[in-house]
Amino acid sequence: MELNGSVAVVTGANRGLGRHLAAQLLDRGATVYAAVRSPERLDLPGAVPLRLDVTDEESIREAARIASDATLLINNAGISTGTPLIAGEPAAVRREMDTNFYGPLAVTRAFAPVIEANGGGAVLNVLSVLSWFHPGALGAYAAAKAAAWAQTGAVREELAPRGITVTALHVGYMDTDMAASVPADQKADPAEVAAQALDGLAHGLPEVLADDLTRQVKRGLAA
Template identity: 75%
Template structure:
């Protein structure tokens, strides 16, 4: 699992251990992982060499969780293009590279699952966060396409969508009713175990998803 050292990733790793799983907890700085019962791995989702090494070490894996991500909140026209590319590399191409590396591992081990941590921003695209929204929308499309491609190999693909969670990423945002990351983690793991393709983890996300069929009003 990527991004296991804090936030939702830490809760996912902790709950997997509680459920009896062997957990490879990956982060760019594995020394920051302080959970008991996990195997820390050094991994940068934008570095192919560390991805290949992680797949070699975790050769008994049956579940890949793509949780690592960055949020730089750049507008697409006025924003810095280097930052925009960094978000796309981390939030979309990184999970794709991990999935490509671990698909043969999971298949060899008899099948399993991939869980991609996305966002309500996959469907809600504010201009001030255009780069983040574009990267998450791309990751949503990637999840759907990869799900179809991996199904014949005995690998399910689930995508978690959630709004604001009470984590470090939103610590400075004055938002009420942030989702509890422990609850979100439990929802995600239950859904993966059931083999369902999508987790809508809070009311905001469910409302936004329901509104996707609405047409844009003309201004």
């Protein structure tokens, strides 16, 4: 899709990858709704603050009503609690699924008719290399991202006749708060990841593999 002149809703736009995505969309000529839980704390010049909590259906419906001119949705908001599936607290496992799977699904369901009514557009789902590689210590996160990958493929097929493309972004560790404990040499630059993701969107790619680790794991999965 053409990003210049598009109207984007970016969830989790207050920091990390989401902030880079929103800022780069502004640089590419898009109007950007920065969808965050606390819009009064947003500091992103040029963006339109939009209150949205991906675990709150009422806030999602209200956001879709306000951003009624949207042509692009980026499902970026997510959490990682470091919870294993057997030894971890069930509430934490459910929280990961609510935020990383049910949240993007609810937001996509709300905005799909908006995007369709505006002539079509695109959805970008921020996933992970852990969609395919499932370490026990991060079982809840990996399970949620694997489910989100399946969601992405199914939604892509469902939305194609409505003029909406769906792109999956897969990436390993990035230099953001979520990976603060990871050594710097193992982390990708989120600004570079954002640029790759937006280039993929612009070209209508179904999938963007943003770093060497992710490409290696995908090759192993295919083998």
